[in-house]
Amino acid sequence: MDQYIIKGGQKLKGEVTIGGAKNAALGILAAAIMTNDNVLIENLPDVKDINVMLEAIEEIGARVDRVDRHTVKINASGIKEVSVDDEFIRRIRASYYFIGALLGKYKDAKVPLPGGCNIGSRPIDQHIKGFKALGAEVKIESGAVIAKAESLKAAHIYLDVVSVGATINIMMVAAMADGQTIIENAAKEPHIVDVANFLNSMGANIKGAGTDTIRIRGVERLHGTEYAIIPDQIEAGTFMCMAAATRGDILIKNVIPKHLESITAKLLEMGNEVEEYDEAVRVIGAASQRHTDIKTLPYPGFPTDMQPQMTVTLSLAEGTSMVTESIFENRFKYVDELARMGGNIKVEGNVAVIDGIDRFSGASVTSPDLRAGAALVIAALAADGISIVEEIGYIQRGYEKFEEKIAGLGGKIEIISSEKEAQKFKFKVS
Ligand code: UD1
Secondary structure: OOEEEEEOOOOOEEEEEOOEOHHHHHHHHHHHHHOOOEEEEEOOOOOHHHHHHHHHHHHOOOEEEEEEOOEEEEEOOOOOOOEOOOOOHHHOHHHHHHHHHHHHHHOEEEEEOOOOOOOOOOOOHHHHHHHHHOOOEEEEEOOEEEEEOOOOEOOEEEOOOOOHHHHHHHHHHHHOOEOEEEEEOOOOOHHHHHHHHHHHHOOOEEEOEOEOOEEEEOOOOOOOEEEEOOEOHHHHHHHHHHHHHOOOEEEEEOOOHHHHHHHHHHHHHOOOEEEEOOOEEEEEOOOOOEOOEEEEOOOOOEOHHHHHHHHHHHHOOEOEEEEEOOOOOOOOOOHHHHHHOOOEEEEEOOEEEEEOOOOOEOOEEEOOOHHHHHHHHHHHHOOEOEEEEEOOHHHHOOOOOHHHHHHHOOOEEEEEOOHHHHHHHHHHHO
16 A cells, blocks of 8 residues: 655755645536536646546446546536446535536436545535525435436525535525525535636626525526636635645645635744735745634634644644544544544543644654645654654545655655555655
C-alpha cells in the first residue's frame, strides 16, 4: 500500500497553484447530465472522487470525453438507466447528487445510499424532505434511495439544518419543477453559488444562491454550456495552514480570497501575516504564534473541512486553544494519531482542548479520512524527524498531486510502497 514518507523541519516556501473545487465539481458533474446537449467543464480537479463520479456517469449511459485531465465533455443524451448501481459510487458521499439530477430530468431515480468519509452519521433526511415537497415519492429499499414523481411541482421548503448537499439536490430538482420553489435556511457555501451559476448557464432560473433564501423558477429544459469551476477553498486553506505550521512563506495562486476569509482571520489572530491579492493569498508563518479558539459553522463560518488542519496549526502555537466541531460529531479521530507525534490535545464531546507544544516528532500515523489525512501531512512537515502517513488513498480523494505541490515548496515528501523505498528516502535526506 502506498504511504507518504516525510522528513519534517523545512520551512515551506514558494508558490503553489490551487485546482478546481472538488465539492463544486461533484455537484456540477451530476447537474451536467440534466441536459441532452454537450456540456464542457473546465478547471476540473484530477482527484479520485471526481474520477469515480465520471465513471458512474459513464456507467448510466452518458458519454464522457476527457479533453485533458482538467477538462471534460459530457453528453447525457444516451442515458438509459435512471438506476445508478456502481460499486464505486457507494464510496463517495456525493453520489446523492444523482438523485436530484435524475429525479429533476427523468422524474425517476434509484441511487445507492451514499458512502464517503466516516466523520459522523450523515443523514439525508433534509434531501428527502425536499424531494417529497416537490412531489416525489421516496422510498429506501435494499440500501438505495428510490425517488419517483408523476410531475414535479414547486414548493416552499424550509431546511431544518443548513445542509450543503440538500440545498444543491433540491436546487437541481426545482430547476425542472413547475413553478417557483423557495428554499429557506439554505446553505451559502461558495460551491452552492457555483452549482447555481452552472445550472443558470444551462438555462435554469435560480436567484439568491449564496444567501439564506434561494428562489428557483422551474424551466422545461436545460441546454448545453461551457463552464469553469471555481478554485478549491479547502485545498487553498490547507496550504495556508502549511505555511503557518512550518513557519514558511507560501504564495497560494488561483484562489478567491473572499472564500478564505474565516481562515485568514484565524491565522492573523495567531500572529501570522496574510497578504491578499486579486487571485492569490500569501501566508508568512510567524516564528512564534498565539493560541485562539475556533468553532466550525456553515459558510461564512469556519469550515469543518479545515478543522483538522487548523488543529494541527494551533498545536504549534503558544497557550491553550479550543476547537469546537459543530457540524459533524465524529471528526476528532485523528487526535490519537497526533498524540503519537507528541500532540497534547484532549477531546471532550465536540470540543478539543489543545495545549501548544514546541515541535511534533516524526512517527508512523494513519489517515482516518480525507481532511484529517492532509492535517497529518502538515504535522509531519512541521515535525522533527521522519514520519510515515498511511492510508493516503483518503488524501488522494481530494488533493491533486499533493506530494508534488509540497515538494515544489521545498517539502521532503515521497510516495513509497516498500521498506526498500523508505530506506532509499532516508538515505537521500540524511
Ligand atoms: C458537504 C461537503 C463536506 C463538508 C460539508 C459541510 C460535499 C460532497 N461534501 O457535505 O466536505 O464537510 O458539506 O460543509 O460537498 N444533515 C442532516 N440531514 C441532512 C443533511 C445533512 O441532518 O439531510 C446534517 C449533517 O449530519 C451535518 C450537517 O447537516 O451535521 C451538514 O451536512 P451537509 O452540509 O449536508 O454536508 P454534506 O453535503 O454531506
